[in-house]
Amino acid sequence: MRKLRRLLTRLLLLALLVFAAIFTVNTISFSSKQVTVQPVEPVKIEDAAVERLAGALRLPTVSEEGKIDTAAFRLLDTFFQKNYPLVDSMLEKTTIGGFSHIFKWQGQNAHLSPILLMAHLDVVPVEDGGSQWSVEPFSGKIGDGYLWGRGSMDDKSSACGILEAIEMLLQVDYIPQRTVYVAFGHDEEIGGEQGAKQIAAYFKQKNIEFDFVLDEGNLIVEDALPGLDQPLALIGIAEKGYATLELTVNLDEGGHSSMPPPGSAINRLSEAIVKLRDNPSPAKIEGPVRAMFDHVGPEMSFFNKIIFANLTWTQGLVKSQMSQGTATNAMLRTTFAPTMASGGFKENVLPMQAKATVNCRILPGESVESTLKHARKVIDDEKITVSVSEKSPASEPVPAMDMGTFGYSVLQTTIREIFPEAVVAPALVIGATDSRHYQPVSKNILRFQPLKINREDLKRFHGIDERIEVESYRQMVRFYRQLILNSCK
Numbered sequence: 001m002r003k004l005r006r007l008l009t010r011l012l013l014l015a016l017l018v019f020a021a022i023f024t025v026n027t028i029s030f031s032s033k034q035v036t037v038q039p040v041e042p043v044k045i046e047d048a049a050v051e052r053l054a055g056a057l058r059l060p061t062v063s064e065e066g067k068i069d070t071a072a073f074r075l076l077d078t079f080f081q082k083n084y085p086l087v088d089s090m091l092e093k094t095t096i097g098g099f100s101h102i103f104k105w106q107g108q109n110a111h112l113s114p115i116l117l118m119a120h121l122d123v124v125p126v127e128d129g130g131s132q133w134s135v136e137p138f139s140g141k142i143g144d145g146y147l148w149g150r151g152s153m154d155d156k157s158s159a160c161g162i163l164e165a166i167e168m169l170l171q172v173d174y175i176p177q178r179t180v181y182v183a184f185g186h187d188e189e190i191g192g193e194q195g196a197k198q199i200a201a202y203f204k205q206k207n208i209e210f211d212f213v214l215d216e217g218n219l220i221v222e223d224a225l226p227g228l229d230q231p232l233a234l235i236g237i238a239e240k241g242y243a244t245l246e247l248t249v250n251l252d253e254g255g256h257s258s259m260p261p262p263g264s265a266i267n268r269l270s271e272a273i274v275k276l277r278d279n280p281s282p283a284k285i286e287g288p289v290r291a292m293f294d295h296v297g298p299e300m301s302f303f304n305k306i307i308f309a310n311l312t313w314t315q316g317l318v319k320s321q322m323s324q325g326t327a328t329n330a331m332l333r334t335t336f337a338p339t340m341a342s343g344g345f346k347e348n349v350l351p352m353q354a355k356a357t358v359n360c361r362i363l364p365g366e367s368v369e370s371t372l373k374h375a376r377k378v379i380d381d382e383k384i385t386v387s388v389s390e391k392s393p394a395s396e397p398v399p400a401m402d403m404g405t406f407g408y409s410v411l412q413t414t415i416r417e418i419f420p421e422a423v424v425a426p427a428l429v430i431g432a433t434d435s436r437h438y439q440p441v442s443k444n445i446l447r448f449q450p451l452k453i454n455r456e457d458l459k460r461f462h463g464i465d466e467r468i469e470v471e472s473y474r475q476m477v478r479f480y481r482q483l484i485l486n487s488c489k
C-alpha cells in the first residue's frame with residue numbers, strides 16, 4: 001500500500017514537472033511580435049488645424065432613421081471647401097447620395113493599386129438636448145486641453161484628420177505614387193445604405209479595386225488590459241455579423257387573467273428569452289481573437305504571459321474570465337440581446353400573441369443561419385416561431401483578412417512610428433462599420449482609428465461629454481500624413 005502511494009506521488013510529481021517544463025518553454029519562446037521601427041519626429045500641427053475640427057463640430061450633422069439634417073450636411077460641405085482649399089481645388093470630387101463625398105488624389109504610378117481612407121460625416125443625436133453635458137454639444141469648445149463635442153471622437157476627427165494631412169502634403173507639392181481615394185459617408189450611424197453602400201457600388205462599377213481600405217473600428221486605448229502597461233493599438237482585421245431575430249408566440253386561446261394557465265403567451269416568451277441568456281453560444285478563442293492574444297501576450301507581465309503562452313491548457317480559465325465582462329464576452333461568442341418586447345392589450349386579458357426582438361452579433365466562422373438554428377434549438381417551443389427580421393438587413397460576419405499583406409504591414413509600421421509606446425495587435429471588431437460594404441472592392445479592410453484615449457473615455461462614444469484631447473487630434477493628423485507617405489512612396 002505504502003509502495004503504491006509512493007509510486008503515485010512520484011508519478012504526480014513527474015507530471016507536474018513535465019507540465020512546468022512545457023509551460024516554461026512555451027513562455028520563453030513566446031516572443032514579441034512588435035515591429036521595430038524608428039519613431040518619426042512629430043511634425044508641427046498648427047492651432048488652426050484644431051480650430052478647423054472645432055468648426056466642423058459646430059455643424060450638427062445628425063443622422064436618424066428617416067431623418068437627416070440636410071442643411072447641416074450642406075454647410076459642412078461648404079466648410080470643407082473653404083477650410084481645405086487645396087484639397088478642394090486639386091482633388092477630384094464626386095458626390096454620392098447628395099451628401100456623401102469621394103475625393104480622388106491622382107498618383108503618378110498607374111501600376112500601383114489605389115488605397116482608400118474612409119470616415120463618416122454623420123453623428124448620433126444628443127439625448128435630452130444635451131442637458132446632461134457639461135458643455136454645449138455642438139459648440140466645438142476648446143478647453144482643458146480637450147476639444148469637446150458630438151462627433152469629436154466619432155468620427156469627424158478622422159474626416160478632418162485625413163483632409164488636414166492631405167492639405168499639408170499638397171502645401172509642399174507632394175504627389176503620391178499611388179492614387180489615394182478618400183470616402184466620407186453621411187449615414188453610417190443608420191446603416192450606411194445611402195452613403196457607404198452606394199460609394200462602394202460606384203467603385204465596383206468603375207472596376208476600382210483597392211490595395212487596402214482604412215476605416216474606423218478599433219483605437220489606441222490606455223489601461224486597456226490588466227497586466228499590460230503600454231497603450232494597446234488594435235487593428236480590426238475582422239468584423240462580427242449582424243442579425244435581428246423575431247420571436248413570436250402564437251396561442252390558440254388567451255383567457256381570463258383570474259384563472260391564468262402556466263403557459264400564457266407572455267410566460268412562454270419570457271422563458272424563451274431567459275433560455276437564450278442561460279444557454280449562450282459556445283465561447284471560442286480563435287481567428288482574430290487568438291491572433292490578438294498572440295501579439296499582446298508577449299508584452300504582458302510575467303503571470304499573464306504564462307497564461308497566454310499556454311492557451312492550449314489555460315483557455316478554459318481565460319474564457320471564464322472574459323465571459324465576466326460585457327466587452328470581452330462579446331469577443332468570444334455570438335451574442336443575443338433582447339431589445340424589444342410587446343404583447344397584450346388589456347390589464348385583465350391574457351393575450352394570444354406576444355413578440356420579442358433579439359439583436360445578434362455573430363462571430364466570424366458562424367453565420368446568420370447558424371445563429372437562427374442556435375436560437376431555435378435553445379428555445380425549443382413549438383408555439384414560438386423564430387425568424388430573421390426583414391426590417392433591418394442582416395449581414396454575415398466578415399472573416400479575418402490576411403496579416404501578411406502590404407496594407408497590414410504599412411499600418412502596423414505607421415502606428416509604431418507615430419505611437420512608439422503602443423503595442424500593436426490584430427483584433428475582432430464587435431460592432432458593425434461602414435467598411436463591411438467595401439468587401440467587393442478590397443480584400444484588405446483595416447479598421448483602425450488613430451485616436452489614443454483612456455479606457456474610461458470609451459463610454460463617451462455616442463455618450464455624454466464626447467471629447468478628444470487636443471494632442472490626440474494632432475497625433476491623428478500626423479498619423480494620416482505618415483500613412484500616406486508610407487503607402488505612396
Ligand SMILES: [Zn+2]
Nearest residue numbers: 154155188216
Ligand atoms: Zn463611427
